[in-house]
Amino acid sequence: MSVLAFSCVSASFGLAPNTSVDFKVTRSYLQQQITGTITDINGQPVPGVNIREKGTGNGAQSDFDGGFAITPSKENAVLVFSFVGFKTQEVSVANKTSLNIILEEDIAALDEVVVVGYGTRTKTTVTSAVSQIDSETFENRAIASVSNGLQGAVPGLQITNSSSGGEPGAAQNINIRGLMTSTGTGISNAGPLVLVDGAVMDMNDINPEDIQTVTVLKDAAAASIYGSRAAGGAILITTKSGKDMNGGMKVNYSNNFSFSTFTQWPDQTDALTYVTVMNEAGFNNTGGRNNVFFSEDAIDRIEQNIANPGSAPTLVTKNNGLDWDVSSGGLYGSGNTDWKEFLFSDFAVKTKHNLSFRGGDEKLNYYISAGAYSEDGLFKVAENTFDRYNLDAKIAAKPTKWLAFELLTKMQRSDAVFPWDPAYGRGRVFDQLSKLKPTMPTVDPIYGEPLPGAYYPSWQHSSEVNTKTNWFYYLELLSSLLKIGVLI
DSSP states (O other), X not given: OEEEEOOOOOOOOOOOTTOOOOOOOEEEEOOOOEEEXXXXXXXXXXXXXXXXXXXXXXXXXXXXXXXEEEOOSSXXXXXXXXXXXXXXXXXXXXXXXXXXXXXXXXXXXXXXXXXXXXXXXXXXXXOSOEEEEEGGGTTTOOOSSHHHHHTTTSTTOEEEEOTTTTOTTOOEEEESSOSOEETTTTEESOOOEEEETTEEOOGGGSOGGGEEEEEEEOSHXXXXXXXXXXXXXXXXXXXXXXXXXXXXXXEEEEEEEEEEOOSOOOOXXXXXXXXXXXXXXXXXXXXXXXXXXXXXXXXXXXXXXXXXXXXXXXXXXXXXXXXXXXXXXXXXXXXXXXXXXXXXXXXXXXXXXXXXXXXXXXXXXXXXXXXXXXXXXXXXXXXXXXXXXXXXXXXXXXEETTEEEEEEEEEEEEEEEEOOBTTTBSSOHHHHHTTOOTTSOSBOTTTOOBOTTSSHHHHHTOOEEEEEEEEEEEEEEXXXXXXXXXXX
Protein backbone atom coordinates (compact mmCIF):
# COMPACT_ATOMS: atom_id res chain seq x y z
CA MET A 1 0.00 0.00 0.00
CA SER A 2 1.31 3.45 -0.91
CA VAL A 3 0.57 6.62 1.05
CA LEU A 4 0.94 10.20 -0.17
CA ALA A 5 1.95 12.41 2.74
CA PHE A 6 1.65 16.23 2.72
CA SER A 7 2.94 18.44 5.47
CA CYS A 8 1.14 21.77 5.93
CA VAL A 9 1.95 24.47 8.51
CA SER A 10 -0.48 27.32 9.30
CA ALA A 11 1.11 30.62 8.24
CA SER A 12 0.36 33.84 6.36
CA PHE A 13 2.63 34.99 3.61
CA GLY A 14 2.67 36.96 0.41
CA LEU A 15 4.14 36.16 -2.96
CA ALA A 16 6.12 38.59 -4.97
CA PRO A 17 5.42 38.79 -8.69
CA ASN A 18 7.01 36.03 -10.80
CA THR A 19 7.72 33.94 -7.67
CA SER A 20 7.35 30.16 -7.92
CA VAL A 21 6.45 27.82 -5.08
CA ASP A 22 7.69 24.21 -4.98
CA PHE A 23 5.70 21.51 -3.21
CA LYS A 24 7.58 18.35 -2.15
CA VAL A 25 5.62 15.11 -2.21
CA THR A 26 7.07 12.19 -0.25
CA ARG A 27 6.11 8.59 -0.84
CA SER A 28 6.56 6.12 2.04
CA TYR A 29 6.00 2.37 2.49
CA LEU A 30 3.49 1.26 5.07
CA GLN A 31 4.76 -2.04 6.53
CA GLN A 32 2.26 -4.84 6.36
CA GLN A 33 2.32 -8.49 7.29
CA ILE A 34 2.69 -11.22 4.69
CA THR A 35 1.04 -14.54 5.51
CA GLY A 36 0.87 -17.86 3.71
CA THR A 37 1.38 -21.62 3.75
CA ILE A 38 4.21 -23.87 2.62
CA THR A 39 3.59 -27.34 1.16
CA ASP A 40 5.48 -29.95 -0.83
CA ILE A 41 4.53 -31.08 -4.34
CA ASN A 42 2.02 -33.53 -2.81
CA GLY A 43 0.21 -30.79 -0.93
CA GLN A 44 1.52 -31.85 2.49
CA PRO A 45 2.47 -29.00 4.88
CA VAL A 46 6.18 -28.52 5.55
CA PRO A 47 6.90 -27.35 9.12
CA GLY A 48 10.18 -25.75 10.21
CA VAL A 49 10.93 -23.99 6.91
CA ASN A 50 13.24 -20.99 7.33
CA ILE A 51 11.83 -17.76 5.89
CA ARG A 52 14.28 -14.87 5.64
CA GLU A 53 14.06 -11.42 4.11
CA LYS A 54 16.99 -11.26 1.72
CA GLY A 55 19.76 -8.90 2.77
CA THR A 56 18.44 -8.44 6.32
CA GLY A 57 18.26 -10.30 9.60
CA ASN A 58 14.46 -10.35 9.48
CA GLY A 59 13.15 -13.92 9.50
CA ALA A 60 10.49 -16.40 10.59
CA GLN A 61 9.73 -20.13 10.53
CA SER A 62 6.73 -22.14 9.35
CA ASP A 63 4.56 -23.80 12.01
CA PHE A 64 3.32 -27.39 12.24
CA ASP A 65 0.66 -26.75 9.58
CA GLY A 66 3.12 -25.04 7.22
CA GLY A 67 1.75 -21.59 7.99
CA PHE A 68 3.93 -18.52 8.39
CA ALA A 69 3.73 -14.76 8.92
CA ILE A 70 6.44 -12.16 8.36
CA THR A 71 6.52 -8.37 8.09
CA PRO A 72 8.99 -7.20 5.39
CA SER A 73 10.94 -4.01 5.99
CA LYS A 74 10.45 -2.67 2.46
CA GLU A 75 7.95 -2.78 -0.38
CA ASN A 76 10.09 -4.68 -2.90
CA ALA A 77 11.48 -7.18 -0.38
CA VAL A 78 12.48 -10.69 -1.48
CA LEU A 79 11.74 -13.63 0.82
CA VAL A 80 14.04 -16.67 0.82
CA PHE A 81 12.49 -20.06 1.71
CA SER A 82 14.92 -22.86 2.62
CA PHE A 83 14.66 -26.32 4.16
CA VAL A 84 16.89 -29.40 4.22
CA GLY A 85 16.16 -31.71 1.28
CA PHE A 86 14.28 -29.04 -0.71
CA LYS A 87 15.40 -26.46 -3.23
CA THR A 88 15.75 -22.91 -1.92
CA GLN A 89 13.20 -20.45 -3.36
CA GLU A 90 13.25 -16.66 -3.60
CA VAL A 91 9.91 -14.84 -3.93
CA SER A 92 9.21 -11.10 -4.30
CA VAL A 93 6.44 -9.71 -2.07
CA ALA A 94 5.70 -6.64 -4.22
CA ASN A 95 1.93 -5.89 -4.17
CA LYS A 96 1.23 -9.15 -2.32
CA THR A 97 -0.32 -9.82 1.08
CA SER A 98 -0.35 -13.63 0.99
CA LEU A 99 1.85 -16.34 -0.51
CA ASN A 100 1.38 -20.04 -1.16
CA ILE A 101 4.78 -21.69 -1.53
CA ILE A 102 5.33 -25.16 -3.00
CA LEU A 103 8.79 -26.55 -2.26
CA GLU A 104 10.44 -28.98 -4.66
CA GLU A 105 12.71 -31.80 -3.49
CA ASP A 106 16.42 -31.30 -4.11
CA ILE A 107 17.07 -34.56 -5.94
CA ALA A 108 20.80 -33.84 -6.30
CA ALA A 109 21.25 -33.50 -2.54
CA LEU A 110 19.24 -36.64 -1.81
CA ASP A 111 21.26 -38.64 -4.33
CA GLU A 112 24.58 -37.51 -2.86
CA VAL A 113 26.76 -40.50 -2.02
CA VAL A 114 28.02 -40.80 1.55
CA VAL A 115 30.51 -43.26 3.01
CA VAL A 116 28.96 -45.62 5.56
CA GLY A 117 30.94 -48.48 7.03
CA TYR A 118 32.49 -50.66 4.34
CA GLY A 119 30.70 -49.07 1.40
CA THR A 120 28.78 -46.08 0.07
CA ARG A 121 25.06 -45.30 -0.02
CA THR A 122 22.87 -42.43 -1.11
CA LYS A 123 21.42 -40.10 1.53
CA THR A 124 17.87 -41.22 0.77
CA THR A 125 18.69 -44.76 1.94
CA VAL A 126 20.56 -43.77 5.11
CA THR A 127 18.54 -43.85 8.32
CA SER A 128 21.37 -43.36 10.84
CA ALA A 129 22.88 -40.05 11.99
CA VAL A 130 25.50 -39.20 9.36
CA SER A 131 27.29 -35.94 8.56
CA GLN A 132 29.65 -35.47 5.64
CA ILE A 133 31.88 -32.60 4.54
CA ASP A 134 34.02 -32.30 1.43
CA SER A 135 37.49 -31.08 0.52
CA GLU A 136 36.49 -27.40 0.39
CA THR A 137 36.44 -27.37 4.19
CA PHE A 138 40.20 -28.02 4.32
CA GLU A 139 41.61 -26.46 1.16
CA ASN A 140 43.55 -23.18 1.24
CA ARG A 141 43.41 -22.87 5.03
CA ALA A 142 46.45 -22.67 7.32
CA ILE A 143 45.33 -25.39 9.72
CA ALA A 144 47.78 -27.53 11.65
CA SER A 145 45.71 -30.72 11.54
CA VAL A 146 42.51 -32.34 10.34
CA SER A 147 40.93 -31.84 13.76
CA ASN A 148 41.52 -28.08 13.44
CA GLY A 149 39.66 -28.11 10.12
CA LEU A 150 36.71 -30.07 11.55
CA GLN A 151 36.12 -27.50 14.28
CA GLY A 152 32.70 -25.96 13.75
CA ALA A 153 32.14 -27.88 10.49
CA VAL A 154 30.14 -30.86 11.79
CA PRO A 155 27.06 -30.43 14.04
CA GLY A 156 27.49 -32.19 17.38
CA LEU A 157 31.23 -32.79 16.95
CA GLN A 158 32.99 -31.52 20.09
CA ILE A 159 36.64 -30.53 19.68
CA THR A 160 38.60 -29.20 22.64
CA ASN A 161 42.25 -28.44 23.36
CA SER A 162 44.33 -31.19 24.93
CA SER A 163 46.60 -30.84 27.97
CA SER A 164 49.19 -29.24 25.68
CA GLY A 165 46.95 -26.20 25.42
CA GLY A 166 47.20 -23.96 22.40
CA GLU A 167 50.87 -24.50 21.65
CA PRO A 168 51.87 -24.91 17.97
CA GLY A 169 50.78 -28.25 16.55
CA ALA A 170 49.01 -29.32 19.76
CA ALA A 171 46.66 -32.29 19.40
CA GLN A 172 42.98 -31.89 20.19
CA ASN A 173 40.38 -34.04 21.89
CA ILE A 174 37.47 -35.17 19.67
CA ASN A 175 34.12 -36.36 20.97
CA ILE A 176 31.02 -37.24 18.95
CA ARG A 177 28.50 -38.67 21.39
CA GLY A 178 29.09 -36.39 24.37
CA LEU A 179 31.45 -36.70 27.33
CA MET A 180 30.70 -40.05 28.91
CA THR A 181 32.02 -42.55 31.42
CA SER A 182 30.75 -46.12 31.28
CA THR A 183 31.46 -47.95 34.53
CA GLY A 184 32.87 -51.42 34.04
CA THR A 185 33.44 -51.08 30.31
CA GLY A 186 36.81 -49.35 30.41
CA ILE A 187 35.42 -46.55 28.26
CA SER A 188 36.05 -43.08 29.64
CA ASN A 189 35.27 -40.10 27.43
CA ALA A 190 35.70 -42.42 24.46
CA GLY A 191 36.95 -40.80 21.29
CA PRO A 192 35.83 -41.88 17.83
CA LEU A 193 37.39 -44.60 15.71
CA VAL A 194 39.19 -42.98 12.75
CA LEU A 195 39.63 -44.82 9.45
CA VAL A 196 41.52 -43.37 6.49
CA ASP A 197 40.63 -45.13 3.24
CA GLY A 198 39.49 -48.11 5.32
CA ALA A 199 42.58 -48.36 7.53
CA VAL A 200 42.83 -47.27 11.18
CA MET A 201 45.07 -44.21 11.46
CA ASP A 202 45.59 -41.05 13.48
CA MET A 203 43.74 -38.34 11.55
CA ASN A 204 46.38 -35.75 12.45
CA ASP A 205 49.04 -37.80 10.63
CA ILE A 206 47.57 -36.95 7.22
CA ASN A 207 47.71 -33.75 5.23
CA PRO A 208 44.35 -31.89 5.30
CA GLU A 209 44.88 -30.97 1.63
CA ASP A 210 44.72 -34.68 0.67
CA ILE A 211 41.19 -35.18 1.99
CA GLN A 212 38.28 -35.73 -0.39
CA THR A 213 35.47 -36.34 2.14
CA VAL A 214 35.02 -36.80 5.88
CA THR A 215 31.99 -38.76 7.08
CA VAL A 216 31.00 -38.80 10.75
CA LEU A 217 28.89 -41.74 12.00
CA LYS A 218 27.29 -40.49 15.19
CA ASP A 219 24.94 -43.16 16.52
CA ALA A 220 24.94 -46.89 17.22
CA ALA A 221 25.35 -47.62 13.49
CA ALA A 222 29.11 -47.15 13.94
CA ALA A 223 29.32 -49.74 16.72
CA SER A 224 27.18 -52.19 14.75
CA ILE A 225 29.81 -52.17 11.99
CA TYR A 226 33.09 -51.77 13.87
CA GLY A 227 32.21 -53.15 17.30
CA SER A 228 33.38 -51.77 20.64
CA ARG A 229 36.20 -49.81 19.01
CA ALA A 230 33.56 -47.43 17.65
CA ALA A 231 31.63 -47.03 20.90
CA GLY A 232 32.39 -43.33 20.68
CA GLY A 233 31.36 -43.08 17.02
CA ALA A 234 33.43 -43.27 13.85
CA ILE A 235 35.09 -40.83 11.47
CA LEU A 236 35.66 -42.15 7.94
CA ILE A 237 38.15 -40.20 5.82
CA THR A 238 38.46 -40.71 2.07
CA THR A 239 41.54 -39.21 0.43
CA LYS A 240 41.80 -37.85 -3.09
CA SER A 241 42.56 -40.11 -6.05
CA GLY A 242 43.22 -39.91 -9.77
CA LYS A 243 39.84 -41.28 -10.80
CA ASP A 244 37.72 -39.53 -13.44
CA MET A 245 40.75 -37.87 -15.07
CA ASN A 246 40.08 -39.56 -18.46
CA GLY A 247 43.76 -40.01 -19.26
CA GLY A 248 44.77 -36.45 -18.38
CA MET A 249 46.96 -35.09 -15.62
CA LYS A 250 46.41 -32.20 -13.22
CA VAL A 251 49.15 -30.43 -11.27
CA ASN A 252 48.12 -28.27 -8.35
CA TYR A 253 50.18 -26.02 -6.06
CA SER A 254 48.72 -24.06 -3.18
CA ASN A 255 50.13 -22.02 -0.33
CA ASN A 256 48.75 -20.14 2.61
CA PHE A 257 50.20 -17.56 4.99
CA SER A 258 48.34 -16.49 8.10
CA PHE A 259 48.85 -14.96 11.52
CA SER A 260 47.61 -15.83 14.99
CA THR A 261 47.49 -13.86 18.22
CA PHE A 262 46.00 -13.97 21.70
CA THR A 263 42.28 -14.48 21.95
CA GLN A 264 42.39 -12.86 25.37
CA TRP A 265 45.04 -11.81 27.86
CA PRO A 266 44.14 -10.71 31.40
CA ASP A 267 44.95 -7.12 32.25
CA GLN A 268 47.98 -6.83 34.52
CA THR A 269 47.74 -4.49 37.47
CA ASP A 270 50.33 -1.75 37.89
CA ALA A 271 53.14 -2.13 40.43
CA LEU A 272 51.80 0.34 43.03
CA THR A 273 48.34 -1.25 43.07
CA TYR A 274 49.96 -4.67 43.37
CA VAL A 275 52.12 -3.77 46.40
CA THR A 276 49.18 -2.03 48.10
CA VAL A 277 46.94 -5.09 47.77
CA MET A 278 49.72 -7.49 48.82
CA ASN A 279 50.49 -5.45 51.94
CA GLU A 280 46.80 -5.33 52.86
CA ALA A 281 46.58 -9.11 52.41
CA GLY A 282 49.63 -9.66 54.62
CA PHE A 283 48.23 -7.34 57.28
CA ASN A 284 44.83 -9.07 57.31
CA ASN A 285 46.34 -12.55 57.23
CA THR A 286 48.27 -11.94 60.46
CA GLY A 287 45.32 -10.60 62.40
CA GLY A 288 46.29 -6.97 62.12
CA ARG A 289 50.00 -7.34 62.92
CA ASN A 290 52.27 -5.25 60.77
CA ASN A 291 53.49 -8.03 58.46
CA VAL A 292 53.88 -6.43 55.03
CA PHE A 293 55.55 -7.73 51.89
CA PHE A 294 56.86 -4.37 50.67
CA SER A 295 58.61 -1.84 52.88
CA GLU A 296 58.26 1.91 52.54
CA ASP A 297 61.76 1.94 51.02
CA ALA A 298 60.74 -0.59 48.35
CA ILE A 299 57.58 1.37 47.54
CA ASP A 300 59.63 4.57 47.25
CA ARG A 301 62.00 2.88 44.77
CA ILE A 302 59.04 1.58 42.74
CA GLU A 303 57.64 5.11 42.49
CA GLN A 304 61.04 6.44 41.37
CA ASN A 305 61.44 3.75 38.71
CA ILE A 306 57.92 4.38 37.38
CA ALA A 307 58.62 8.11 37.07
CA ASN A 308 62.13 7.61 35.69
CA PRO A 309 62.96 3.98 34.76
CA GLY A 310 66.33 2.88 36.11
CA SER A 311 66.75 5.86 38.45
CA ALA A 312 66.49 3.75 41.61
CA PRO A 313 68.13 0.40 42.42
CA THR A 314 66.00 -2.72 42.18
CA LEU A 315 68.17 -4.71 44.60
CA VAL A 316 67.51 -4.95 48.31
CA THR A 317 70.53 -6.24 50.20
CA LYS A 318 69.88 -9.55 51.96
CA ASN A 319 72.06 -11.54 54.33
CA ASN A 320 71.20 -14.95 52.87
CA GLY A 321 73.41 -14.62 49.81
CA LEU A 322 70.42 -14.71 47.44
CA ASP A 323 70.30 -11.01 46.62
CA TRP A 324 69.56 -11.63 42.95
CA ASP A 325 67.14 -14.50 43.50
CA VAL A 326 63.55 -13.37 43.04
CA SER A 327 62.28 -15.97 45.50
CA SER A 328 64.38 -14.43 48.28
CA GLY A 329 62.33 -11.25 48.22
CA GLY A 330 65.35 -9.17 47.32
CA LEU A 331 64.07 -7.85 43.98
CA TYR A 332 60.93 -5.89 44.66
CA GLY A 333 61.87 -2.39 43.61
CA SER A 334 61.30 -2.38 39.85
CA GLY A 335 58.75 -0.19 38.13
CA ASN A 336 55.85 -1.45 36.02
CA THR A 337 57.32 -4.49 34.26
CA ASP A 338 55.14 -5.46 31.28
CA TRP A 339 55.79 -9.19 31.16
CA LYS A 340 53.50 -9.77 28.20
CA GLU A 341 55.50 -7.31 26.10
CA PHE A 342 58.79 -8.81 27.27
CA LEU A 343 57.93 -12.49 26.85
CA PHE A 344 55.51 -12.73 23.93
CA SER A 345 55.27 -11.54 20.35
CA ASP A 346 52.17 -9.72 19.17
CA PHE A 347 51.51 -12.38 16.52
CA ALA A 348 52.84 -15.69 15.22
CA VAL A 349 53.20 -16.78 11.59
CA LYS A 350 51.75 -19.91 9.99
CA THR A 351 52.73 -21.12 6.51
CA LYS A 352 51.54 -24.03 4.39
CA HIS A 353 52.65 -25.35 1.00
CA ASN A 354 51.16 -28.24 -0.96
CA LEU A 355 52.02 -29.76 -4.36
CA SER A 356 49.99 -32.57 -5.93
CA PHE A 357 49.81 -34.60 -9.16
CA ARG A 358 46.75 -36.57 -10.19
CA GLY A 359 45.84 -38.34 -13.39
CA GLY A 360 45.34 -41.60 -15.25
CA ASP A 361 42.48 -43.54 -16.75
CA GLU A 362 40.24 -46.49 -15.88
CA LYS A 363 43.12 -48.99 -15.98
CA LEU A 364 45.70 -46.98 -14.03
CA ASN A 365 45.30 -43.78 -12.02
CA TYR A 366 47.36 -42.05 -9.36
CA TYR A 367 47.42 -39.25 -6.83
CA ILE A 368 50.76 -38.07 -5.42
CA SER A 369 51.19 -35.12 -3.10
CA ALA A 370 53.75 -33.47 -0.83
CA GLY A 371 52.94 -30.94 1.86
CA ALA A 372 54.84 -28.79 4.36
CA TYR A 373 53.34 -26.90 7.29
CA SER A 374 55.15 -24.58 9.71
CA GLU A 375 53.81 -22.74 12.75
CA ASP A 376 55.57 -20.42 15.20
CA GLY A 377 54.52 -19.87 18.79
CA LEU A 378 54.02 -16.54 20.54
CA PHE A 379 56.70 -17.21 23.18
CA LYS A 380 59.73 -15.16 22.04
CA VAL A 381 62.32 -15.80 24.77
CA ALA A 382 62.51 -19.50 23.88
CA GLU A 383 62.12 -21.49 20.68
CA ASN A 384 58.54 -22.64 20.21
CA THR A 385 57.78 -24.10 16.75
CA PHE A 386 55.98 -26.93 14.99
CA ASP A 387 56.83 -28.31 11.54
CA ARG A 388 55.08 -31.12 9.68
CA TYR A 389 55.96 -32.81 6.38
CA ASN A 390 53.65 -35.15 4.46
CA LEU A 391 54.13 -37.41 1.45
CA ASP A 392 51.14 -39.27 0.04
CA ALA A 393 50.84 -41.69 -2.90
CA LYS A 394 47.63 -43.43 -3.96
CA ILE A 395 47.88 -45.68 -7.02
CA ALA A 396 45.04 -47.82 -8.38
CA ALA A 397 45.34 -50.34 -11.21
CA LYS A 398 42.80 -52.57 -12.94
CA PRO A 399 44.71 -54.77 -15.40
CA THR A 400 41.75 -57.08 -16.08
CA LYS A 401 37.99 -57.01 -15.61
CA TRP A 402 38.23 -59.34 -12.62
CA LEU A 403 41.32 -58.00 -10.83
CA ALA A 404 42.14 -54.60 -9.36
CA PHE A 405 44.87 -53.28 -7.03
CA GLU A 406 45.08 -50.18 -4.87
CA LEU A 407 48.27 -49.04 -3.13
CA LEU A 408 48.21 -46.41 -0.40
CA THR A 409 51.51 -45.06 0.95
CA LYS A 410 51.81 -42.26 3.47
CA MET A 411 54.73 -40.61 5.24
CA GLN A 412 54.36 -38.05 7.98
CA ARG A 413 57.12 -36.37 9.96
CA SER A 414 56.53 -33.77 12.65
CA ASP A 415 59.07 -31.74 14.64
CA ALA A 416 57.87 -29.89 17.73
CA VAL A 417 60.12 -27.60 19.76
CA PHE A 418 58.49 -26.46 22.96
CA PRO A 419 59.43 -24.97 26.35
CA TRP A 420 59.84 -27.57 29.05
CA ASP A 421 60.46 -27.42 32.77
CA PRO A 422 60.68 -30.40 35.17
CA ALA A 423 58.70 -28.55 37.84
CA TYR A 424 55.84 -27.37 35.64
CA GLY A 425 55.88 -29.73 32.67
CA ARG A 426 54.73 -28.87 29.17
CA GLY A 427 51.88 -26.63 28.10
CA ARG A 428 51.79 -24.36 31.16
CA VAL A 429 53.95 -21.51 29.87
CA PHE A 430 51.13 -18.99 29.71
CA ASP A 431 49.74 -20.09 33.05
CA GLN A 432 53.00 -19.68 34.96
CA LEU A 433 54.30 -16.58 33.25
CA SER A 434 51.03 -14.71 33.75
CA LYS A 435 51.76 -14.86 37.49
CA LEU A 436 55.05 -12.93 37.39
CA LYS A 437 55.10 -9.83 39.57
CA PRO A 438 54.99 -6.36 37.96
CA THR A 439 57.55 -5.24 40.59
CA MET A 440 60.11 -7.75 39.33
CA PRO A 441 62.80 -6.65 36.82
CA THR A 442 63.24 -8.77 33.71
CA VAL A 443 67.01 -9.33 33.97
CA ASP A 444 69.90 -8.88 36.34
CA PRO A 445 70.48 -5.10 36.23
CA ILE A 446 74.28 -5.55 36.38
CA TYR A 447 75.00 -8.52 34.10
CA GLY A 448 71.88 -8.54 31.93
CA GLU A 449 71.26 -12.24 32.58
CA PRO A 450 67.81 -13.73 33.29
CA LEU A 451 66.95 -13.68 36.98
CA PRO A 452 67.33 -17.15 38.57
CA GLY A 453 64.13 -16.93 40.60
CA ALA A 454 61.85 -16.04 37.68
CA TYR A 455 59.97 -18.78 35.85
CA TYR A 456 60.94 -17.97 32.31
CA PRO A 457 64.71 -18.76 32.45
CA SER A 458 63.94 -22.41 33.17
CA TRP A 459 61.57 -22.55 30.20
CA GLN A 460 64.13 -20.74 28.10
CA HIS A 461 67.03 -23.10 28.74
CA SER A 462 65.15 -26.41 28.85
CA SER A 463 63.57 -26.63 25.41
CA GLU A 464 63.09 -30.13 24.04
CA VAL A 465 62.80 -31.39 20.47
CA ASN A 466 60.20 -34.07 19.82
CA THR A 467 60.36 -35.80 16.43
CA LYS A 468 57.84 -38.33 15.15
CA THR A 469 58.02 -40.09 11.80
CA ASN A 470 55.37 -42.52 10.54
CA TRP A 471 55.41 -44.64 7.40
CA PHE A 472 52.19 -46.31 6.39
CA TYR A 473 51.87 -48.90 3.61
CA TYR A 474 48.54 -50.39 2.59
CA LEU A 475 47.75 -52.78 -0.27
CA GLU A 476 44.25 -53.89 -1.15
CA LEU A 477 43.25 -56.59 -3.62
CA LEU A 478 39.85 -55.27 -4.60
CA SER A 479 38.67 -58.60 -5.96
CA SER A 480 39.10 -60.35 -2.59
CA LEU A 481 39.15 -59.67 1.15
CA LEU A 482 42.96 -59.63 1.41
CA LYS A 483 44.30 -56.53 3.13
CA ILE A 484 47.89 -56.05 4.21
CA GLY A 485 49.02 -53.10 6.37
CA VAL A 486 52.47 -52.39 7.77
CA LEU A 487 53.22 -49.50 10.13
CA ILE A 488 56.84 -48.72 10.96
